[in-house]
Amino acid sequence: MGIDKVEPSDAELVRRVRTGDTAAYGALVARYRDRLGRYAVHMIGDHEDAEEALQDSFVRAYRSLARCDDPARFGAWLYGILVNRCRTTGARAARRRRMFVHDAQALDGAAHTDRADRLDWTDAVDRALARLPREYREAFLLKHVEDLEYEQIAELTGAGVSALKMRVKRAREQLQKYLREAEHV
Amino acid sequence: MFEREDDSVERVIQHLRRSVSIDPGLDARVMREIAQTPSPRRRIWPPPRPVWPLLAAAAVLGAILIARPWTRDTTSGSDAFQFVLVAPQAASVSLVGDFNDWDPARSPMQTAHGVWATVVLLEPGRYRYAFLVNGVEWRADPGAPASKDDEFGTPSSVVTVGGRGEGS
Numbered sequence: 001m002g003i004d005k006v007e008p009s010d011a012e013l014v015r016r017v018r019t020g021d022t023a024a025y026g027a028l029v030a031r032y033r034d035r036l037g038r039y040a041v042h043m044i045g046d047h048e049d050a051e052e053a054l055q056d057s058f059v060r061a062y063r064s065l066a067r068c069d070d071p072a073r074f075g076a077w078l079y080g081i082l083v084n085r086c087r088t089t090g091a092r093a094a095r096r097r098r099m100f101v102h103d104a105q106a107l108d109g110a111a112h113t114d115r116a117d118r119l120d121w122t123d124a125v126d127r128a129l130a131r132l133p134r135e136y137r138e139a140f141l142l143k144h145v146e147d148l149e150y151e152q153i154a155e156l157t158g159a160g161v162s163a164l165k166m167r168v169k170r171a172r173e174q175l176q177k178y179l180r181e182a183e184h185v
Numbered sequence: 186m187f188e189r190e191d192d193s194v195e196r197v198i199q200h201l202r203r204s205v206s207i208d209p210g211l212d213a214r215v216m217r218e219i220a221q222t223p224s225p226r227r228r229i230w231p232p233p234r235p236v237w238p239l240l241a242a243a244a245v246l247g248a249i250l251i252a253r254p255w256t257r258d259t260t261s262g263s264d265a266f267q268f269v270l271v272a273p274q275a276a277s278v279s280l281v282g283d284f285n286d287w288d289p290a291r292s293p294m295q296t297a298h299g300v301w302a303t304v305v306l307l308e309p310g311r312y313r314y315a316f317l318v319n320g321v322e323w324r325a326d327p328g329a330p331a332s333k334d335d336e337f338g339t340p341s342s343v344v345t346v347g348g349r350g351e352g353s
Binding site for chain 2: 022025026029030033034037038041042051054055058059062063064065066067121122125128129141144145172175176179180
């Protein structure tokens with residue numbers, strides 16, 4: 001019993017923003033920050049870059065709110081913006097990583113990294129995830145972590161459903177392989 | 186340490202589903218940044234100048250304008266750009282882009298014999314834009330480069346405006 005606070009819907013908040021109520025956008029940011037942040041962090045791998053991508057996505061969405069055709073699906077639309085933003089950041093990060101790998105190999109002869117680190121589960125998962133090709137990681141996270149339907153993922157990524165299913169399958173296979181490798185290091 | 190294959194992937198999924206700590210200051214940074222930009226519905230430009238003289242020219246020079254759909258208005262000396270779309274079947278066309286926050290209400294286009302045109306003022310910079318036909322159909326500009334970084338899932342074009350006197 002009691003009085004339940006009814007949160008305004010996305011559509012209602014979008015309508016308010018469009019009529020000049022900027023504060024309503026704050027409610028949308030608070031609503032989606034953690035969930036989208038999780039995707040960005042896992043997709044990009046670097047926390048700082050992920051937060052930058054997330055912030056930028058929120059700002060871009062605000063500036064382009066007039067293009068949100070279906071305010072009731074604001075969340076899906078926002079996801080699409082973040083997915084694309086992560087792709088851009090991911091491409092930059094991949095270039096940086098390649099440079100770091102060369103540096104690291106030059107320094108320690110490649111094989112000797114901290115064994116304790118490698119055996120750490122969290123670290124093993126992060127490394128395995130980072131080794132997946134971007135398309136596989138994206139499909140895997142959207143399907144299994146963000147719990148989206150294949151049709152929704154297809155809308156966000158522009159890939160076909162059968163291609164996405166294959167990417168998720170390959171991602172699972174490769175994750176298993178990488179984790180097994182980590183176990184035997 | 187690691188279990189059977191399926192179990193290990195399921196464990197990865199459960200691990201990744203845990204919430205991730207996001208800097209609580211992010212909300213404030215977003216709100217600060219958007220406070221510096223106009224509301225998605227607020228007008229920032231003065232009302233469009235009368236465009237009928239330009240429309241008459243557009244009707245006559247339609248073929249040329251299709252090939253070069255946006256032009257700098259050199260007669261006024263200001264950075265006014267005319268955007269033109271030939272769409273004889275359309276009941277309404279609006280120009281939307283980064284410069285008007287993609288708000289169809291800001292730059293409705295006027296027609297003369299199926300040639301739709303409007304004029305907007307642009308500062309030097311790079312802008313993405315599109316035409317909204319009949320309020321529902323997004324069309325890229327057939328005479329301009331397509332935008333390669335459109336994250337909104339609708340077709341759009343890109344125009345780069347140089348500084349004064351540089352041409353575009």
